[in-house]
Amino acid sequence: MYLKLQPSAYTDHITAHGEELQALPRPYAIDGNGLCVGPNPYKGKATGVSGFQVDAAAQQIDVLVDEAFRDPSGIVGMYAVMVTEYGQFFTSIPAIANAELIPER
Numbered sequence: 778m779y780l781k782l783q784p785s786a787y788t789d790h791i792t793a794h795g796e797e798l799q800a801l802p803r804p805y806a807i808d809g810n811g812l813c814v815g816p817n818p819y820k821g822k823a824t825g826v827s828g829f830q831v832d833a834a835a836q837q838i839d840v841l842v843d844e845a846f847r848d849p850s851g852i853v854g855m856y857a858v859m860v861t862e863y864g865q866f867f868t869s870i871p872a873i874a875n876a877e878l879i880p881e882r
Contacts, residue, residue: 778878779806779814780846782826782857785874802871806879811842811860815882823859823867830856833868849876 781804789800806814812825828838829845829852838858845852853876857869 778846779808779881780842780849781806781875781877781879782852782873783875784857784869785871787871804875807842809843809846822861823869824862825860827858827860827866829873830858830868832856833870833872845876846878849878852876 783804784802786799786801788797790798792798803816805816807826808814810825811827813823826842828842829840830837831839831854833856840852840855852873854872856872859867859869861867
């Protein structure tokens, strides 16, 4: 099984009339080890997810990948902590809007 993650929509543009236009980032999937599978919206900058955090400003992981696989709904509203191929970490903004298990292809 893979865990499909859909980040939340965010304001992409504000029109001259003050209307906020929303953009929805591409969803992505990870395997049980947290590695990105399939299309990677980070264009190679991130190779996987190390966990999820409640507060984007905190430097801690609140939910590990294996815990997210057991209860995907528990990470909705949290931020993914991404890891690069060089072992660097960064918090993915916006928060996760939806998480669901999907079969491997």
